[in-house]
Amino acid sequence: MGLFGKKPLKIGLIGLGKIAVDQHIPSIRGNKNLELVAGCSPHARPEGVNAYPDMDAMLKAHPEIEAIAICTPPQIRHKIAKAVIATGRHVFLEKPPAATLGEAEAIKTLAAAKGVSLLASWHSRFAPAVETTRKWVSERPIKSITIHWKENVRQWHPGQKWIFEAGGMGVFDPGINSLSILTRILRDSVMVKKADLHIPVNCDAPIQVEMDMQTEAGFPIRAEYDFLQAGIQTWSIYVESVAGEKLTLSMGGTELEVDGKTLMKEKEAEYSGLYAHFYNLIQKKESDADFSPLRIVADAMLLGKRIAAPEYIE
């Protein structure tokens, strides 16, 4: 039984790869309001999960499933979301919500028409220090924001070939996490002004990006993404106020420092927050589908200068 004596919400997973095993499965299991009933994948069979080869087989065996989280690569997410919504189940979309803005908007329209809850999830928005940062930013005029999101693709995305294929977004796959924080902490919308996209000669998506953005208020935002970062991994956002105060949100949003003083240093617990949010949306018959981080990436790809980078071999 969940909180308040309610029966837990029955969840199925589509896609049982790395993110499902690392995050979704433990987060669902850690939430008393939720019950992981089954999952499906053409090949993966993680321990302790009732796994089926596809959605139809999973739902035939478990018609009691009420909500489905889609953790597949983004290229096939729209097709699967459409099928899930047609069965009347609530939908949790891993990030990015789809391969294109058009697909994402279509999913939103379908979910609204069917009356199911849709969560287009951005896990980084649930990092512990994001809300404090948002408050700090809203309380003073800002001079500039700089994003450094630099990680080693070989360490964090082993075997994930789709990431460098057309639609896989390359370094924007982690980079979009920083954009999901950026669009959460700013009230104004963000415009891309310039982007240098370094694309390996044997890939379709960038491995390194430098991007200049601006808000309508006019302060500059600079993002530097690097997928070949050896040594120290960096997932940091630096904010400087007009008055010269300096805030650093680091380690993907778990650590917060203002003017050299550590204010927060927490354990990562994004997916627990996400699943609690998903449960609340369903209870309130609401949806949360903000596509602005994906819009920024699409704008960067539309506007960006393509620069040939050396061949990438995993």
Added chain:
Amino acid sequence: MGLFGKKPLKIGLIGLGKIAVDQHIPSIRGNKNLELVAGCSPHARPEGVNAYPDMDAMLKAHPEIEAIAICTPPQIRHKIAKAVIATGRHVFLEKPPAATLGEAEAIKTLAAAKGVSLLASWHSRFAPAVETTRKWVSERPIKSITIHWKENVRQWHPGQKWIFEAGGMGVFDPGINSLSILTRILRDSVMVKKADLHIPVNCDAPIQVEMDMQTEAGFPIRAEYDFLQAGIQTWSIYVESVAGEKLTLSMGGTELEVDGKTLMKEKEAEYSGLYAHFYNLIQKKESDADFSPLRIVADAMLLGKRIAAPEYIE
């Protein structure tokens, strides 16, 4: 005096390049409700136009200007539109409305806040046979749509270097015209599923594109764009119904054929229709700002496979 004894609406132009001379100036002059007061450009001085070096000089000399058409390259359109809206004038944006979706949305927000009319123009939607095509398409189930938009960039865009620069969109600059017709004749929204982007090794924007799209209803839409078309120039949309009927909208929307029978063959008069529409929007205190053609291009650039094409030399 305009129709109904009203004084004509006073218009200024920003950007006095090829499209201003070929289309805007004659269309404004041909409409009794409109008066071309002045224009500005850092260098161009077309005959018979009161030309100023920049917007500030133009508005200082002609504060009576009520509406401004922005005909500059898209890369600087947002900045100019922002300045125009700040002066309280109505805005006519050449296509595409801005360099990015973020900029386009920002312009829309600013215009709404200031209470001025905004027209994000798509001239091809005013081609004479588009509305008849829209009716035909809405009256029967559709099997497929094929777009061939093939023209010689050297003939139609002489000296327009910006077109192959980052944000210039390359062959999508004419191609987006076909997408503006497509999104007008279809009720359903359009999703990009696959795009092959042929980008010359010395350019940042594609010179040739093959793109597969789909509506939620599921029928395929194929677009083929070519900027190196020698010989016969093609701006055609072919529609086939489930029942096997065939409609061809050609010459950019001036000619219409159904099952081999010519139904329409008109003179091109898109900009006259556009300016009449702009005048009506202002009278009704309304705006028309649909960015879906730009969204499709952004999605194609997000999802597309980049293929190296030979160097382009004008």
